[in-house]
Amino acid sequence: MMKKVAVLTSGGDAPGMNAVIRAVVRTALHYGFEAYGVHNGYKGLVENDIVKMDRNDVGQILNRGGTILGSSRLPEFKQKEVRQIAVDNLNKLGIDALVVIGGDGTYRGGMDLNKMGINVIAIPGTIDNDIASTEYTIGFFTALDTAIDAIDKLRDTSFSHRRCTVVEVMGRDCGDLSIYSGIACGAEIVVTKETGFNKDQVIKKVQAAEQMGKRHVIIVVAENITDVSKLAAEIDKKTNYTSRATVLGYIQRGGTPSSFDRILASKMGVRAIELLRQNKGGLAIYTNSMEIGECEISEALKAKDEITDLYSYLPKLN
Known part of the structure; x- marks a missing residue:
């Protein structure tokens, strides 16, 4: 039976990561494991920045945003010889189990480590909600609340x-943050990778809103779709609206995690240790209809995210 387990956070930080760390460490200790924390993600594994943790190390962190362990990106981790350094460091400490928290890049790193003899459990921690195997990722709803609050304020002015x-909203290649915030804030137009982008159609919709007598128009655009400043400038020229662009940016990453994210994170962290107690590895935790489950990490990465039926609501609401 495994006796030592480590936990790391990798990639972009997400509110609720600390709640997972807390759940992993305290559940591990409850079952008699020794618990370790890896600083700065996979980089910390390679640099042997691994510390033993006790209950007090994860006290007072449940409501904190970000991650106390730190996070980073290490593209070189794709190289087997670099991963071998990480495996050797874990083996020297007698650590044979690892919980990794992050997005798809984190999952791939964990899957590769699992193939090299380390039992790995992956937990979805990303504000983008772009792990298709799970209904919701840890951090998504907190980021959504932040975006909604900002857009509500922008709507007033x-x-x-x-x-x-x-308004440009984060989400990388996934439009969930944009469509959820767009509906919650009553945006007239939402543009994501899933909807596609046609500048002329967007301008026509703004012109139509003007003809209807609307005093204001909110357009929510997912990042990496178009230059929102240039789009706003063109709308300014072709309509009677004064048009402005706002990029919400990294403000969406920070802040106190919502109650939903704290509970989801805690449940997933506990499940990870319970799986490791059964000597299971190579698994990714997911949620479906609020039930926690697990699947192979490889299957989680193969899953395709379906376009949410929320998109069909926009025309009816506007």
């Missing part, structure tokens, strides 16, 4: 000044 506001 947009209404006051008869303005069209173009």
